[in-house]
Amino acid sequence: MGVLSLLLLLPVLGAAAIALLPGNDRQLIRKVAISAASVTLIFSWGLIGGFDGANPALQFVEHVPWNVRMGTSYALAIDGISFPMVLLATLLSLIAILASASIKERVKGYYMLMLLLETAMLGVFMAQDWTLFYVFWELTLIPLFFLIDRWGGKNRQTASLNFVLYTMGGSVFMLVSMLMLYDAMPLHNFGMAEMAAAGSALSEHKQVLIFLGFLIGFGVKMPIFPIHGWLPLAHVEAPSPVSILLSGILLKMGSYGLIRAATTLPEAVLSMQGILAGLALFSLIYGGLLAWRQSDMKGMIAYSSISHMGVVLLGIATLNQTGLTGAVMQMVAHGLVAGALFLLIGLLYERTHTRDINDYSSLMRVMPKFAFFTVLAFIGAVGMPGTAGFVAELHAIVGGFARWGWVVVLLSIGVMISAAYAIRTIGRLFTGPVSRKMQGIEDLRTSEMAAAGILSIGILSIGIFPATALDMMSASIIQVSGIFGG
Numbered sequence: 001m002g003v004l005s006l007l008l009l010l011p012v013l014g015a016a017a018i019a020l021l022p023g024n025d026r027q028l029i030r031k032v033a034i035s036a037a038s039v040t041l042i043f044s045w046g047l048i049g050g051f052d053g054a055n056p057a058l059q060f061v062e063h064v065p066w067n068v069r070m071g072t073s074y075a076l077a078i079d080g081i082s083f084p085m086v087l088l089a090t091l092l093s094l095i096a097i098l099a100s101a102s103i104k105e106r107v108k109g110y111y112m113l114m115l116l117l118e119t120a121m122l123g124v125f126m127a128q129d130w131t132l133f134y135v136f137w138e139l140t141l142i143p144l145f146f147l148i149d150r151w152g153g154k155n156r157q158t159a160s161l162n163f164v165l166y167t168m169g170g171s172v173f174m175l176v177s178m179l180m181l182y183d184a185m186p187l188h189n190f191g192m193a194e195m196a197a198a199g200s201a202l203s204e205h206k207q208v209l210i211f212l213g214f215l216i217g218f219g220v221k222m223p224i225f226p227i228h229g230w231l232p233l234a235h236v237e238a239p240s241p242v243s244i245l246l247s248g249i250l251l252k253m254g255s256y257g258l259i260r261a262a263t264t265l266p267e268a269v270l271s272m273q274g275i276l277a278g279l280a281l282f283s284l285i286y287g288g289l290l291a292w293r294q295s296d297m298k299g300m301i302a303y304s305s306i307s308h309m310g311v312v313l314l315g316i317a318t319l320n321q322t323g324l325t326g327a328v329m330q331m332v333a334h335g336l337v338a339g340a341l342f343l344l345i346g347l348l349y350e351r352t353h354t355r356d357i358n359d360y361s362s363l364m365r366v367m368p369k370f371a372f373f374t375v376l377a378f379i380g381a382v383g384m385p386g387t388a389g390f391v392a393e394l395h396a397i398v399g400g401f402a403r404w405g406w407v408v409v410l411l412s413i414g415v416m417i418s419a420a421y422a423i424r425t426i427g428r429l430f431t432g433p434v435s436r437k438m439q440g441i442e443d444l445r446t447s448e449m450a451a452a453g454i455l456s457i458g459i460l461s462i463g464i465f466p467a468t469a470l471d472m473m474s475a476s477i478i479q480v481s482g483i484f485g486g
Contacts, residue, residue: 159234222255285413288307300425340456397412
């Protein structure tokens with residue numbers, strides 16, 4: 001068995017072990033889930049030693065033919081674009097499970113679904129066959145539907161149904177595009193490399209038609225305007241640990257898939273470059289304005305995700321090395337920042353049972369540890385120098401300027417809007433008179449500080465010492481940009 005197959009199997013083994021445990025032993029179930037997620041994290045991060053960042057080729061390759069006649073195979077591999085996503089997925093999965101102490105009902109099913117969701121997410125980033133990619137893509141829907149529907153808020157049924165319908169609707173377009181590309185190949189094969197070779201040989205008109213299906217399918221998951229309707233409700237109603245994975249990883253699946261589709265259909269992306277940039281700039285301003293209007297803190301972070309993913313789409317649309325570097329770096333940075341914010345807001349909600357920003361004031365005196373990590377997370381969300389978001393946005397701005405000139409100044413408007421609602425939120429939470437009903441709130445516990453601290457260290461370490469992350473992804477990004485002459 002290859003190392004990537006073993007990585008996929010570890011969370012499944014954890015879920016199987018939980019299935020054999022008595023359902024009334026909550027602590028044992030939680031310990032097994034944490035252990036499984038920890039082992040998966042250690043194993044994935046241990047692959048760094050064997051990963052050659054200077055090599056743009058696929059690494060840790062596994063390939064087993066499934067159906068030779070149809071051209072399907074069990075193919076796994078990682079490169080400098082997918083490997084950071086794998087590392088991020090295992091990290092946030094552990095953080096989400098650590099943050100799930102408030103789950104008291106149907107604990108067994110909850111932790112099993114969380115571990116199965118981790119396997120499905122990892123499979124999306126490691127698959128090198130479009131059929132396998134599609135299987136893992138759809139597998140994420142099953143645990144997420146039940147996690148929202150069974151453990152969510154009062155409108156959880158509507159939220160879970162909206163999420164599934166939007167995602168499945170987008171998946172239909174993605175599947176049609178895959179089949180059209182498959183049918184256009186002289187030698188039918190679902191391998192990503194083989195499809196990319198065949199796709200680049202198609203006429204521009206055919207490429208555009210096929211790429212539109214991919215854009216809708218992946219755009220729903222990112223999400224981009226106007227196919228973002230599922231996101232705010234799903235984030236607000238989902239349990240906070242699930243929101244960590246929704247925003248931190250699930251959105252990145254869409255942008256990762258879009259990068260793979262772009263390399264498969266380069267002429268289509270080149271012809272639609274301006275349209276993609278327009279959607280990106282509109283999404284980042286639109287999402288920021290809606291986030292600024294929210295009083296529900298989870299809703300605010302949800303809408304801010306639309307804005308941040310607009311930066312990712314803009315970086316992809318540049319099709320040059322600097323912009324693509326900004327896109328991939330923003331995927332990592334937003335995963336860390338959104339994970340930290342949903343973690344902290346979820347912990348605050350457990351203590352106060354309200355997410356309305358107007359119900360709080362002067363928490364700095366009551367919860368100084370919580371205040372420190374929250375302010376740091378918002379600074380990261382704004383993209384201040386010294387944080388991972390700054391490195392990402394700077395690359396996106398430079399790459400955008402190289403392609404479109406001063407038009408990219410609109411990205412700065414989105415950054416200013418982000419700063420506006422971040423400053424407002426910090427002011428409402430941590431200044432003013434201490435409310436009587438907030439005086440007895442418990443500050444962060446040791447385990448909660450550890451979870452928030454790990455994400456904060458990631459935000460700062462990438463911001464201050466970005467070379468390690470950039471070296472990991474640079475060779476693969478150079479290869480991708482070379483496809484477009486960038």
